[in-house]
Amino acid sequence: MASVRAAGAHPAVAHLPGDRPAGSVARADQASRAPVIVLAPGYFGASTLCSLLATHPDLACTSGTGLLPLCEQAMATWRNADGRPGRPPSSLASAGTRALAASGITSILARAGKPRWCEVAAASPQAAETFLRLYPETRFLCLYRACQGVIRAVLDASPWGITDPIFAPLIMKYPASTIASLTAYWVTVSSPLLAFEREHPRSCLRVRFEDLARGGQAEERITSFLGLAAAGQSILGRHDRPQPAPSPTEPSADLPVSLIPPALLAQADDLLQQLNYPVMAENHSL
Helix, strand or coil: CHHHHHCCCCHHHHCCCCCCCCCCCCHHHHHHHCCEEEECCCCCCHHHHHHHHCCCCCEEEEECCCHHHHHHHHHHHHHHHHCCCCCCCCHHHHHHHHHHHHHHHHHHHHHHCCCEEEEEECCCHHHHHHHHHHCCCCEEEEEECCHHHHHHHHHHHCCCCCCCHHHHHHHHHCCCCHHHHHHHHHHHHHHHHHHHHHHCCCCEEEEEHHHHCCCCHHHHHHHHHHCCCCCCCCCCCCCCCCCCCCCCCCHHHCCCHHHCCHHHHHHHHHHHHHCCCCCHHHCCCC
C-alpha cells in the first residue's frame, strides 16, 4: 500500500480483482483486495455485521448498491446480444461486464479512500454466482439467523401489521397464519443461500447472527477468511459490540408452532438442524 501511495496512485484504482495486467499482482495480493460480499436476506441482522466490518480501515462498506444484480442483468443482455442463451458467456461479455462493475467499485473506493470494497447485499444466489464468475477471488460471508429470531425481528419491526412487500406472496399463501408465512419466508431465502455456500465452499464462510456478539472464534474466523491485516483492534472489539440474541429455546423466543403446517415445519426444522440451530418443534407454545 505504501508503494502505491508513494507513486501517487489511489489505492482504490491500483488493482481490482479480475484485472490481469502484464506482470500481474501476486495471487495473495489479489486476494487481499478481493471484494467482500455479505449475502444477507432481510431481517437476518445484516446491519450488525456491516457495522462491525466497517470498523476495519481497509474496508469500504456499502449496502444495496445494486452492483450484483446489475452484473447479472448485464450478463443476460450480453447472452442475448451474442446469441448464446444457456451457454457460457463470451470473453467479450465477461470483460465488458467486469469493466462496468469495476467502474462502480473504483468510484466507491475513491470516495471512501479505502482499498477494498465490502457490500451487504440481499441479492439472489444467482446474482452472486454471476459476480463470482467475474471476480473469482471474491469472499462471501453468508449470514444466517435462526428462523425463530427472524420471526421475532419481523414482528418487532411491524407491531401494527406486516407491510413489507417481500412478504406479500407468502402472506397470500398462508393468509390464516402470520407465523406460517414468516416461516415460509425464512425457508425460501435460507435454502438457496445454504446451497450457494455448499457449492462454493472455498469462497464462502458461514456466519450466524447469534455468534457475532460473542466475538472470539467468530471474530477470528471472519478475519482469517477475509485475509484482513491486524488493525490495532479486532473488527469485533468495539465498545458497542451487539448484545447476544436470545437463545431460540428461551421462553422469550417461544412461538406457536402449532400454527405452522407440518410439511413447512419439517422443512424449517431440517434447515435449522443443518445450520446447527435448535429445531422449532422443540419450542412450547405460549
